[in-house]
Amino acid sequence: METVHNDRSVVKNLILGFQHLLAMYSGDILVPLLIGGALHFSAAQMTYLVSMDIFMCGIATLLQLKRTAITGIGLPVVLGCAVEYVAPLQSIGNHFGWTYMYGGIIAAGIFILLVAGPFANLRRFFPPVVTGSLITLIGFTLIPVAFQNLGGGNAAAKSFGSPINLTLGFTTALVIVIFNIWGRGFIKQIAILIGILVGTLLAIALGKVGFAPVSAAHWLQLPRPFYFGVPRFEWSSIATMILAAVTCMIESTGVYFALAEITGRDLDTKDLKHGYRSEGIAAILGGIFNTFPYSTFSQNVGIVQLSGIKKLRPVYYSAFLLIVLGLIPKFGAIATLIPASVLGGAMLVMFGMVGAQGIKMLMKVELNNRNLLIIAVSVGLGLGVTTQPALFQFLPAEAQTILSNGMVVGSFVAVILNILLNNTSLQHKVEE
Numbered sequence: 001m002e003t004v005h006n007d008r009s010v011v012k013n014l015i016l017g018f019q020h021l022l023a024m025y026s027g028d029i030l031v032p033l034l035i036g037g038a039l040h041f042s043a044a045q046m047t048y049l050v051s052m053d054i055f056m057c058g059i060a061t062l063l064q065l066k067r068t069a070i071t072g073i074g075l076p077v078v079l080g081c082a083v084e085y086v087a088p089l090q091s092i093g094n095h096f097g098w099t100y101m102y103g104g105i106i107a108a109g110i111f112i113l114l115v116a117g118p119f120a121n122l123r124r125f126f127p128p129v130v131t132g133s134l135i136t137l138i139g140f141t142l143i144p145v146a147f148q149n150l151g152g153g154n155a156a157a158k159s160f161g162s163p164i165n166l167t168l169g170f171t172t173a174l175v176i177v178i179f180n181i182w183g184r185g186f187i188k189q190i191a192i193l194i195g196i197l198v199g200t201l202l203a204i205a206l207g208k209v210g211f212a213p214v215s216a217a218h219w220l221q222l223p224r225p226f227y228f229g230v231p232r233f234e235w236s237s238i239a240t241m242i243l244a245a246v247t248c249m250i251e252s253t254g255v256y257f258a259l260a261e262i263t264g265r266d267l268d269t270k271d272l273k274h275g276y277r278s279e280g281i282a283a284i285l286g287g288i289f290n291t292f293p294y295s296t297f298s299q300n301v302g303i304v305q306l307s308g309i310k311k312l313r314p315v316y317y318s319a320f321l322l323i324v325l326g327l328i329p330k331f332g333a334i335a336t337l338i339p340a341s342v343l344g345g346a347m348l349v350m351f352g353m354v355g356a357q358g359i360k361m362l363m364k365v366e367l368n369n370r371n372l373l374i375i376a377v378s379v380g381l382g383l384g385v386t387t388q389p390a391l392f393q394f395l396p397a398e399a400q401t402i403l404s405n406g407m408v409v410g411s412f413v414a415v416i417l418n419i420l421l422n423n424t425s426l427q428h429k430v431e432e
Contacts, residue, residue, distance in 0.1 A: 015190055017317025032081075032292070039093045045228070047329055051221040053081065053291045055326025060282035060294035061319040064275065065312055073267075073275035075259045076304055076315045079282060081292035082251065088244045089292070092237045102287045103231035104241035109283030109293060111242050112249065116276035119249060120269045126253050127422070129371045130414045132361035134254035134407075135301070136375075137382040139355025141406040144386065146351050150344030164206055165341040172199035172345030192346055199342030209337050218329050228290045241293070245283070248295040249276060250411040255296040258357050262301070263310040301354050370421040374414055382410025 032049040041049060060079035067074040093101045150169035151161040159165065176195035183191055203209050256275055260267045283293035304310060365371050385391065386406030392399065403409060 016314035051329045058319045058322030063278040071278045079294040099229040099232040103233040104237040106287030107238040108241035108245040112280030120272035131254040136358030137410040141386045142351040146347035149340045153340030169341040169345035247408045252296040374417045378414035382406035
């Protein structure tokens with residue numbers, strides 16, 4: 001009987017891990033598709049890039065899950081390449097070449113490793129009003145991404161927002177909501193997976209899924225260091241990547257605290273240091289294997305909140321599944337069959353839950369005038385530049401890259417305003 005129970009436990013954890021994988025898979029493959037397309041990669045190069053990115057996501061996740069003497073935060077967190085890196089990597093790749101792009105990634109990873117300790121000691125600059133604002137902002141700035149996928153993925157396409165795409169997206173979202181309300185036990189925990197599967201099956205029935213990517217994919221792709229060339233280093237490329245890395249570290253801090261609150265765990269400076277170091281090592285490996293830097297995936301907060309699963313084992317399964325998919329592109333291609341509109345429906349619920357988790361964190365903050373101002377200005381600016389990035393079109397390209405990113409602007413504004421408004425010693429000086 002004990003063996004049967006263990007077998008059922010393995011199956012349940014495997015399915016829950018698969019749910020984590022599906023929820024973040026679109027984000028994983030989005031970055032290599034965007035960067036590979038911008039840099040005009042060939043089909044063979046794109047296949048390697050996508051496969052190795054999935055493989056490295058699994059490795060990076062394992063680095064965070066497994067606590068060692070120097071690495072691993074030990075929270076149910078999944079790592080992937082953050083969208084904050086897309087514009088800087090495209091700019092470096094187009095202006096200097098691929099090898100400088102990977103040099104910048106390695107340099108950013110080394111930087112994260114070196115500043116992990118000092119950055120963790122800056123914890124006092126990230127009180128609940130800052131992290132809550134950041135998590136709220138992360139969720140709400142990603143909602144437009146969910147709606148773009150829900151409409152079909154490409155807003156310029158004639159089929160964008162077609163009745164079929166809307167049907168698939170909103171059906172997926174509705175199924176997830178229904179199973180979260182009326183589902184019980186394990187069924188409720190895998191509501192997102194059920195929604196994605198129902199949406200995909202409906203798309204197949206409507207003839208919206210083609211199986212060509214599976215037949216065209218290879219059976220095996222082994223990781224190769226310096227596949228696209230030996231990394232080269234240049235100061236402006238390094239500076240750009242370091243700036244993006246700092247933004248991701250602030251975002252990761254918010255995700256760490258959000259997951260810690262959900263799982264009922266208190267984080268200390270040592271935990272944060274281990275988390276940052278894991279991301280630094282993952283970025284260095286990404287540069288060596290010519291993929292990307294890796295940081296926490298905000299989507300994961302929504303999954304943990306929705307499913308109620310707070311243990312690490314399902315995420316371990318997810319990490320191993322990512323590694324397998326990365327080594328076997330033909331199996332990995334199966335996940336690409338999920339229509340963008342179906343993923344958009346799932347993202348709508350997940351990103352909304354991320355934003356709601358941020359609001360929940362803010363409910364514990366004393367909502368005096370100073371804190372309300374921090375929330376209002378940081379969230380307002382972050383959402384504003386996300387919806388209207390053309391506002392800065394007359395500024396230099398480097399400034400546009402920074403200021404058009406809502407999470408960059410919102411996080412820095414929240415930190416600065418908190419220092420100015422909630423720093424007791426500073427307030428005394430002003431009063432004097």
